[in-house]
Amino acid sequence: GQNIDQPTEMTATEGAIVQINCTYQTSGFNGLFWYQQHAGEAPTFLSYNVLDGLEEKGRFSSFLSRSKGYSYLLLKELQMKDSASYLCAVMDSNYQLIWGAGTKLIIKP
Amino acid sequence: SQTIHQWPATLVQPVGSPLSLECTVEGTSNPNLYWYRQAAGRGLQLLFYSVGIGQISSEVPQNLSASRPQDRQFILSSKKLLLSDSGFYLCAWSVGTGGFEKLFFGSGTQLSVL
Numbered sequence: 001g002q003n004i005d006q007p008t009e010m011t012a013t014e015g016a017i018v019q020i021n022c023t024y025q026t027s028g029f030n031g032l033f034w035y036q037q038h039a040g041e042a043p044t045f046l047s048y049n050v051l052d053g054l055e056e057k058g059r060f061s062s063f064l065s066r067s068k069g070y071s072y073l074l075l076k077e078l079q080m081k082d083s084a085s086y087l088c089a090v091m092d093s094n095y096q097l098i099w100g101a102g103t104k105l106i107i108k109p
Numbered sequence: 110s111q112t113i114h115q116w117p118a119t120l121v122q123p124v125g126s127p128l129s130l131e132c133t134v135e136g137t138s139n140p141n142l143y144w145y146r147q148a149a150g151r152g153l154q155l156l157f158y159s160v161g162i163g164q165i166s167s168e169v170p171q172n173l174s175a176s177r178p179q180d181r182q183f184i185l186s187s188k189k190l191l192l193s194d195s196g197f198y199l200c201a202w203s204v205g206t207g208g209f210e211k212l213f214f215g216s217g218t219q220l221s222v223l
Contacts (some may be wrong), residue, residue, distance in 0.1 A: 004152065031209060042199055042214035043153075050209065087153070091210070099152030 002026045004100035006088050011106045012078055020073045020086050020103045028093020034062055034073045035087040037102065043087055046073070075105075083107045111136035115200045115215030122222055128173075128187040130218050132200030135181065140202040142183040143212070144175055147197040159183060195222045 003025045012018040024032070031050040035043035049055055049064035049071060061074040073086055085102040092098055115132045122128060134140050144156040155168045157175035165175050172191060176184045183200060200215040 008150070033211075035212075040217075040219070042217050043212075044214070045211045048209050048211070089153075095210070097153075097155070097212075099154075101150055101152045 002092060002098045004088055004090060004098055006086075006100045006103045008101070009104045009106065011108060012075075014078055014080060014107055014109050016078050017074065017076050018078060018105065020075075020088075020105065022071045022073070022088035022100060024069050024071070024088070024090045024098070024100075026069075026090050026092045026098055029066060030091040030093065030095055032062075032064055032071050033089045033091070033097070034071075035089065037085045037087055039084070046086075078107050080107050080109070111202075111213065113200065113202055113213055113215045115218060117218060118216065119219045120221070122190050122220065124192055124222055125189050128185070128190050128194070128220070130185040130198055130200075130220075132183045132185075132215055133181055134183075134202045137181070137202070137204060139180060140204055141210070142177060143201040143203075144183065144185045145199040145201060147199060147217075153199070157185070190222045192222050195220055 006022045033048050034046040036046050037043040047062040049062050052064055052066055054061055054063045059076045064071045085104045087102045088100040089097045112135045142159045145153045146156055147153050157167055159165050159177045162177055173187050198218045201212045203210045203212050
């Protein structure tokens with residue numbers, strides 16, 4: 001079966017750096033997405049990786065290793081507003097998105 | 110600019126009652142439209158998607174149905190709700206095919222079936 005694994009919850013301190021990991025086992029691969037979702041709100045797009053390596057976008061970076069079935073989202077200079085769930089999703093060979101359960105990130109002052 | 114409207118925001122319905130959730134998209138033509146359900150602690154579950162008027166694909170057999178009567182309108186319905194239908198329902202749209210297909214989500218409907 002297809003599977004996306006990410007930690008259920010993480011805690012970090014304001015101003016620090018946090019890395020959220022995502023491992024996947026899917027039928028084929030056509031890209032990996034990260035979305036941010038604040039409590040009670042809709043997910044919003046953060047990043048897309050289809051080739052190996054690091055994609056940097058401001059305070060957020062996303063890394064992909066296709067051979068390892070692994071990605072991470074790196075958040076720098078954490079702010080209180082970064083408290084949210086972070087969803088990892090992989091597009092499989094049928095161009096269907098497979099979603100992880102999300103990682104709830106708690107930022108403490 | 111494109112916008113997506115989803116309503117209502119919250120809904121409390123008794124078991125066995127009907128359901129109708131509506132979603133409309135503005136500012137784009139022929140979008141791909143999706144209905145997702147999100148249960149606590151679980152990943153987003155794709156319920157239905159549509160690539161055009163009258164074209165509906167169902168991903169999960171259940172007592173829900175979807176319709177697309179107009180290009181930018183997507184409706185999720187049920188004739189008789191079950192307790193297990195409770196959850197956070199999200200409508201989304203995208204353009205393009207294959208590979209990079211960014212989803213834009215509506216604000217969601219929190220449905221409680223009692």
